[in-house]
Amino acid sequence: MKKLFILFIAAATLFIYTGCGKSGSNKDPDYTCATCITKPEAKVANDASFKGVYKGVLIGSTGTIKFDVNNSGTTITATMTIDGVTTTLTATVIAQSGQNPAYISDFNGTLNGQPVTIKFSVGSGGQNPVVVSATVPGHTGITFVLVKETSTALIEAFEGTYETTKPESGTFNIILSRKLALWGALARKNGSTEVDNDANGTISGDNLVREGITIATISGDALAGEFTDGNNKKVTLNGKRTL
Incomplete structure (x- = not known):
């Protein structure tokens, strides 16, 4: 963008x-x-695509999150750190070329032994990345703001x-x-x-x-x-x- x-x-x-x-x-x-x-970690081939790297901050405690959607291969994961504890979440939906109108998937994992689910959505051109919903035990009402990283920014x-x-x-x-x-x-x-x-x-x-x-x-x-x-x-x- x-x-x-x-x-x-x-x-x-x-x-x-x-x-x-x-x-x-x-x-x-x-x-x-x-x-x-x-x-930047983001690859130039993904600058105008839903694929790539998305980074953000969160409040509901405090922390950060990074989504890797096929940035440099077939990996689709999210790395979330909240109150100093880091967890890796894995997508349940495979990304397809020409995704339209958006790529949407749950990202599942655990935090402190409890199940975590983050639902992520992004437009086909990488626009409007959002966390649609989040279930993180012990952290209710989490709010995120996300931005797509590009190969130059x-x-x-x-x-x-x-x-x-x-x-x-x-x-x-x-x-x-x-x-x-x-x-x-x-x-x-x-x-x-x-x-x-x-x-x-x-x-x-x-x-x-x-x-x-x-x-x-x-x-x-x-x-x-x-x-x-x-x-x-x-x-x-x-x-x-x-x-």
Whole structure:
């Protein structure tokens, strides 16, 4: 896909910005994601196909997910990490060339000895990748945001937190492409079951920008920032790349 925002959830603003943002003091500036790649895994032959690599973040606890749909062979699997525990899920439907209108399959596996099922759907050209439903014991109400990686645009996932002087705190997980200069996020307040899935914006240099305001700055595999919301409360973000 040429424009990542087509795949990000775009709607209302998660925060209302009224003042200037600034880069924050990174809590771990020397952090490096040892398992993260630096070049796209996606093959050029799959750039306009339902085949390929799809990456995302999740909230319902916190974590990441990556789908491999025949990217470099016949493998169709999903690798999900939630609260630091990783599981590999296997598709039940074989992908066929010319899949129309969409490829849809359950991905089954186990997590902590319990059965897991994730239903994944994507359009024939790789558009609109979504998790239709998810059954993960101990993690109800999981929300995902997914993006298709292409051979020229690496997709990265950051897991993080936010705090405000309201006071309020919660999870803030970001999916982004530095190549396409776009980002999207999921957020959930601690103690709440509601997930905000409408935060998105652009990347200018190393800065995550929303409506002209810098909300965080990326430094290697970490990000941090501060800005003022519409209630004149300071919001602080911190995150680390995990995929």
